[in-house]
Amino acid sequence: SQTIHQWPATLVQPVGSPLSLECTVEGTSNPNLYWYRQAAGRGLQLLFYSVGIGQISSEVPQNLSASRPQDRQFILSSKKLLLSDSGFYLCAWSVRGLTNTFGSGTRLTVV
Amino acid sequence: KQEVTQIPAALSVPEGENLVLNCSFTDSAIYNLQWFRQDPGKGLTSLLLIQSSQREQTSGRLNASLDKSSGRSTLYIAASQPGDSATYLCAVPQGGSEKLVFGKGTKLTVNP
DSSP, rough: OOOEEEOOSSSEOOOOOOEEEEEEEOOOOOOOOEEEEETTTTTTTEEEEEOOOOOOEEESSOOOEEEETTTTTTEEEEEOOOOGEEEEEEEEEEOTSSSOOEEEEEEEOOO | OOOEEEEEEEEETTTTTOOEEEEESSSSOEEEEEEEOOOSSSEEEEEEEEEEOSEEEETTOOOEEEETTTTEEEEEOOSOOOOEEEEEEEEEEEEEESOEOOOOEEEEEEEE
């Protein structure tokens, strides 16, 4: 069966520090991969989208970047965190015609 | 640009009540619509996926309908239970892609 792993579950980081969040998918090949952010009082916002290894589309300008070094691995990064980067980050995958499957999320607090 | 609106933003009902959550979208050229559930501090759980050729989908006490021409979907929950308390999110694909556009959700509280 298909599963998605996302870690860490919670993270508290100081302003200016780097960030690396990882997401891995099992049980499927060549999925589309996504990073979403959910900020307080706002809906889910798509940050990055990937259709294959090394192929990343950025949906909104921001302080973050994403990489896909392997077919089923998606990484969200920042060189220097801002207070506005705080939020709940969700990784997801999809294959055409099937429902999107989400990870359990990472609660990031930048202090 | 696709926009999704969910009404109401919050809903509190007594246990056992039947209820309806509403979702509207601006671009009717969608190929499916999904309803998700989110518990506090957790990820999203898929509830129902309705293809554009379908008018409704059912799973247990949940029934989702889709009216593409009017840009609307409803999620009907029968005989609500305290365990149904969560935020319910509606999402549609952006253009012809698999990228989803979400509503802000309806926070449901079912009181025992």
